[in-house]
Amino acid sequence: xxxxxxxxxxxxxxxxxxxxxxxxxxxxxxxxxxxxxxxxxxxxxxxxxxxxxxxxxxxxxxxxxxxxxxxxxxxxxxxxxxxxxxxxxxxxxxxxxxxxxxxxxxxxxxxxxxxxxxxxxxxxxxxxxxxxxxxxxxxxxxxxxxxxxxxxxxxxxxxxxxxxxxxxxxxxxxxxxxxxxxxxxxxxxxxxxxxxxxxxxxxxxxxxxxxxxxxxxxxxxxxxxxxxxxxxxxxxxx
Amino acid sequence: xxxxxxxxxxxxxxxxxxxxxxxxxxxxxxxxxxxxxxxxxxxxxxxxxxxxxxxxxxxxxxxxxxxxxxxxxxxxxxxxxxxxxxxxxxxxxxxxxxxxxxxxxxxxxxxxxxxxxxxxxxxxxxxxxxxxxxxxxxxxxxxxxxxxxxxxxxxxxxxxxxxxxxxxxxxxxxxxxxxxxxxxxxxxxxxxxxxxxxxxxxxxxxxxxxxxxxxxxxxxxxxxxxxxxxxxxxxxxxxxxxxxxxxxxxxxxxxxxxxxxxxxxxxxxxxxxxxxxxxxxxxxxxxxxxxxxxxxxxxxxxxxxxxxxxxxxxxxxxxxxxxxxxxxxxxxxxxxxxxxxxxxxxxxxxxxxxxxxxxxxxxxxxxxxxxxxxxxxxxxxxxxxxxxxxxxxxxxxxxxxxxxxxxxx
Numbered sequence: 162x163x164x165x166x167x168x169x170x171x172x173x174x175x176x177x178x179x180x181x182x183x184x185x186x187x188x189x190x191x192x193x194x195x196x197x198x199x200x201x202x203x204x205x206x207x208x209x210x211x212x213x214x215x216x217x218x219x220x221x222x223x224x225x226x227x228x229x230x231x232x233x234x235x236x237x238x239x240x241x242x243x244x245x246x247x248x249x250x251x252x253x254x255x256x257x258x259x260x261x262x263x264x265x266x267x268x269x270x271x272x273x274x275x276x277x278x279x280x281x282x283x284x285x286x287x288x289x290x291x292x293x294x295x296x297x298x299x300x301x302x303x304x305x306x307x308x309x310x311x312x313x314x315x316x317x318x319x320x321x322x323x324x325x326x327x328x329x330x331x332x333x334x335x336x337x338x339x340x341x342x343x344x345x346x347x348x349x350x351x352x353x354x355x356x357x358x359x360x361x362x363x364x365x366x367x368x369x370x371x372x373x374x375x376x377x378x379x380x381x382x383x384x385x386x387x388x389x390x391x392x393x394x395x396x397x398x399x
Numbered sequence: 400x401x402x403x404x405x406x407x408x409x410x411x412x413x414x415x416x417x418x419x420x421x422x423x424x425x426x427x428x429x430x431x432x433x434x435x436x437x438x439x440x441x442x443x444x445x446x447x448x449x450x451x452x453x454x455x456x457x458x459x460x461x462x463x464x465x466x467x468x469x470x471x472x473x474x475x476x477x478x479x480x481x482x483x484x485x486x487x488x489x490x491x492x493x494x495x496x497x498x499x500x501x502x503x504x505x506x507x508x509x510x511x512x513x514x515x516x517x518x519x520x521x522x523x524x525x526x527x528x529x530x531x532x533x534x535x536x537x538x539x540x541x542x543x544x545x546x547x548x549x550x551x552x553x554x555x556x557x558x559x560x561x562x563x564x565x566x567x568x569x570x571x572x573x574x575x576x577x578x579x580x581x582x583x584x585x586x587x588x589x590x591x592x593x594x595x596x597x598x599x600x601x602x603x604x605x606x607x608x609x610x611x612x613x614x615x616x617x618x619x620x621x622x623x624x625x626x627x628x629x630x631x632x633x634x635x636x637x638x639x640x641x642x643x644x645x646x647x648x649x650x651x652x653x654x655x656x657x658x659x660x661x662x663x664x665x666x667x668x669x670x671x672x673x674x675x676x677x678x679x680x681x682x683x684x685x686x687x688x689x690x691x692x693x694x695x696x697x698x699x700x701x702x703x704x705x706x707x708x709x710x711x712x713x714x715x716x717x718x719x720x721x722x723x724x725x726x727x728x729x730x731x732x733x734x735x736x737x738x739x740x741x742x743x744x745x746x747x748x749x750x751x752x753x754x755x756x757x758x759x760x761x762x763x764x765x766x767x768x769x770x771x772x773x774x775x776x777x778x779x780x781x782x783x784x785x786x787x788x789x790x791x792x793x794x795x796x797x798x799x800x801x802x803x804x805x806x807x808x
Contacts, residue, residue: 215803220716241720248718255806259713261408263415273717275404321717333806 252322312343409730427739430692435747457636496632531612535621554600571611712805732790740782
C-alpha cells in the first residue's frame with residue numbers, strides 16, 4: 162500500500178475567459194493528486210481540461226482559488242519564482258514535441274538541467290544519456306532533433322521532462338499525434354515512471370483507452386469535475 | 400564547454416543562421432565604418448583649421464580696443480545727448496606693457512606670453528608694392544609660442560635675434576618681388592618711415608593670407624616704423640594650458656587690466672561656428688546611418704523571435720525566466736554587433752588610411768585625416784550600444800510571450 166502523500170492540490174479553482182464574451186471556463190475545481198499517481202484529465206473539447214492543466218502548470222496565473230504544489234501555496238507568486246518551481250519540480254510533455262530543432266537530442270534533453278545548474282556539464286550529459294537510454298534512444302542522442310520520427314521526438318521530449326527528476330510530469334495530449342504502437346510505448350513509460358519512480362503524472366487526453374488504463378481519471382464538463390473514475394486507492398489494492 | 404545555457408542557445412541561433420547574422424552584422428559594419436570615417440574627417444578638418452588659427456593666434460590676446468566718446472556728465476535727471484560719437488583712442492599702445500606681461504605670466508594657468516608691435520607695412524621693390532602686416536616680435540619667444548621655426552624654408556629665426564636690420568618675410572612676398580635670402584627689401588609704413596632691411600629668413604605656412612603679407616622684424620624696428628618710443632606695444636599674446644578652456648581665464652585676466660582681453664574663440668568666431676556646423680551635420684548624418692543599420696539587427700531579431708516563438712514558449716515552460724529570454728536574444732544582438740562593429744572599425748581604418756594618402760594640393764596638402772583612437776573608442780561604444788538597444792526591444796517582446804497562448808493554438 163502506497164503512502165498517500167499529496168503532491169498537488171487545488172481549492173475552488175475558478176477561471177474566466179473574457180474573449181469574446183465573459184465565460185466561466187473552470188468552475189469550483191477542487192481535487193488532490195498523490196505521489197506516484199498516474200492521473201488523466203478527460204472531457205469533451207471546451208470542457209476546460211487543458212485550461213486546468215495550464216493553471217496547474219503555474220504557467221497560467223490568471224485564476225481564482227488556490228493551488229498547492231508540494232505543500233506550498235503557489236497562487237499569486239512572482240512569475241520568475243514560478244519559473245524556478247517548474248524548472249525544479251515539473252516536467253512537461255506536449256502534443257507537439259517542441260524540441261529545439263537546432264540542437265541534438267542530447268542537448269535538448271540537457272537544457273532544463275543546464276538551466277537548473279546544480280550539476281556540472283559532464284554530469285548533466287551523463288544523466289541525459291541515461292534518460293535517453295531508458296527511453297530506447299541512446300543511438301539517436303547525437304542526431305539533430307528535427308531528423309527523428311514523431312514517436313522518437315516525443316520520447317526525447319519525455320526524456321527532457323525527466324532530466325531534473327521532477328516530482329510532477331504534466332502532459333497535454335502526449336499521444337495525440339502518435340500511432341498506436343508509439344502510444345503504447347509512451348503509456349508504458351508513464352506507467353513505469355509512476356510505479357517505479359513514484360513520479361506523479363497528470364495527463365490531459367481524449368484517448369479513452371489511454372485514460373482507462375491510468376490510475377485515475379478526472380472527467381470535466383463545462384469547467385466542473387463530474388466524476389472521479391477509478392480511485393487511486395482501489396487501483397493500488399487491485 | 401563552459402558556456403552558460405543562455406549563451407549556448409544564443410550562439411547556436413547565431414551559428415545556425417549564418418546568413419541572417421552576416422546581413423545584420425554587415426549593416427552594422429557599414430554604419431560603424433561610415434560613422435568613424437565621417438567623424439574622423441570632421442575632426443581632421445577641425446584640427447586643420449585650428450592649426451591654421453594657431454599659426455598667428457594665441458589662446459588669449461590682450462590689446463587696446465577702440466573707445467567711443469561718452470557724454471562728459473551722466474545726468475540721471477535729464478536726457479543726455481551727445482552728437483557725433485567718435486573714436487577717441489589716440490594711441491593703440493598698452494601702457495607699461497612689461498609690467499602687464501610680467502603680471503600675466505605670474506598667473507598659474509598661463510604657460511607662455513609674448514608682446515608684439517603690429518604695423519601696416521608696404522614691401523617695395525622698384526615700382527612694385529605689396530601691402531602687408533609687419534610684426535615686431537622677440538623672434539625666439541614668438542617662435543616658442545607659434546612654432547614659426549617649423550615653417551621656415553630659408554634662413555633661420557636666430558638670425559633675426561638682435562639684428563635690427565633683419566626681416567623674415569613670407570614666401571609669397573619673396574616670390575612676387577623675386578627676392579631671396581640675403582637680398583635687401585625696402586619696407587615702408589603708413590607713418591611714412593621707410594627702411595631697407597635684409598632678408599634673413601623666409602617662411603611658408605601654407606596659408607596664402609600669411610605667406611603673401613606677413614613679415615617679422617624686431618620690436619624696436621617696428622616701433623621705429625610707427626615713430627613710437629621703446630615702451631610702445633600693441634598686443635600681448637598669452638597661451639594657456641588648454642585651448643578649449645580659456646573662458647574662465649579671460650575673465651580673470653580681464654580683472655587684471657583695463658585693456659581688452661579676448662580669447663581665440665571670440666577672435667575666430669566665424670571659423671569656429673563653421674566647424675561646429677560641419678561637425679553637427681556630419682555627426683547627424685553618420686549617426687542616422689548607424690541608426691538605420693541598427694534596424695537591420697532589429698528586423699532580423701524580430702523575425703527570429705516570430706519564427707522561434709514555439710521554442711521560446713517551451714523554454715519558458717521548462718523554467719526559463721523572462722530575464723533569461725532577454726539575455727538570449729540580447730546576446731545574439733550583441734554578437735552580431737561585436738562582429739559588425741569590429742569589422743566596421745577595420746573598414747573605417749582602411750578608408751581613413753587611403754584618404755590620408757590623397758593629395759589635395761596647397762594650402763591643405765594631404766587630406767587632413769588621421770586615425771584617432773578616441774574616435775575609434777567612441778564608434779565602438781556607440782556601435783555596441785545601438786545594437787544592444789536594437790536587440791533589447793525585440794528581446795523584451797520575446798520575454799513577454801505567454802507560453803499558454805502558444806500551446807493552446
